[in-house]
Amino acid sequence: MNIALILAGGTGERMHQDIPKQFINVDDKPLIIYTLEAFEKHPQIDLILVVCIEGWHDILKAYAKQNKIEKLKWVINGGKSGQESIRNGVYYLENFCKEDDIIIIHDGIRPLVDKAVLSDVIVKCQLYGNAVTSLPYNEQIFVKTSDYTTNQYIPRDTLRRVSTPQAYKYSKLLWGYKKAFSENIGIYGASYTNTMMTDLGETLYFASGSDKNIKITTQDDLDVFKALLITQRTKIYGD
Secondary structure (H helix, E strand, O other): OEEEEEEEOOOOHHHOOOOOHHHOEOOOOEHHHHHHHHHHHOOOOOEEEEEEOOOOHHHHHHHHHHOOOOOEEEEEEOOOOHHHHHHHHHHHHHHOOOOOOEEEEEEOOOOOOOHHHHHHHHHHHHHHOEEEEEEEOOOOEEEEOOOOOEEEEEOHHHOEEEEEEEEEEHHHHHHHHHHHHHHOOOOOOOOOHHHHHHHOOOOOOEEOOOOOOOOOOOHHHHHHHHHHHHHHHHHHHOO
16 A cells, blocks of 8 residues: 655745645645645555644645545644654554555645656655655755855765655654654754654665655745646646
8 A cells, every 4th residue: 555644734934924835825726735636646646644734634624625635534733843743644654554555755835746756756665665756966066164165065976856755665664753753863953754764774765856846935936836837737738
């Protein structure tokens, strides 16, 4: 079984809106529904769990019903951080998952996840036990020697940009979160499942990514998303 664990627990302070960013409407549809539709339409996704900001569960369920998101099985509370929210989802699934079930973790504010990206992350996880969406890094990266100077760079061909979706066999994911939270490893700041697993000594495997799979955290990101939607619809329906 392949279960999507979608994170929708953020408050969206950087968006400067009165509602959480995942519920901002674009063309009369909340961002989170665009994300859920990608998983709903994918034939290899069996069920969806959303870790949602408290107080918005019923609203999410209503939107899902309105937009025919039939794979949505569970909506639970998030935590105080991204890692706590993922942990809540992983622990919640303990009564429903088998060891070899695949859990696909994805940010609810990445609404343009591609079918091919989802397929590849699932296939790679089946082969290796985990998979992280990745892309080459095309910019030059320099190391600060002070606030204003540098004399060292990191060769960009040694770097990969990693985001979501990420996929893990359930048994390893549950082991990782229990160990990390009991020993305070890889759970603070900007840490995520991928960095936590690396801190725990695990080797991660790259899957395909897409530059369109943007994370919407600011108004500029929202504008880019709207433009990509227009381009997408133009390709489908013509000018």
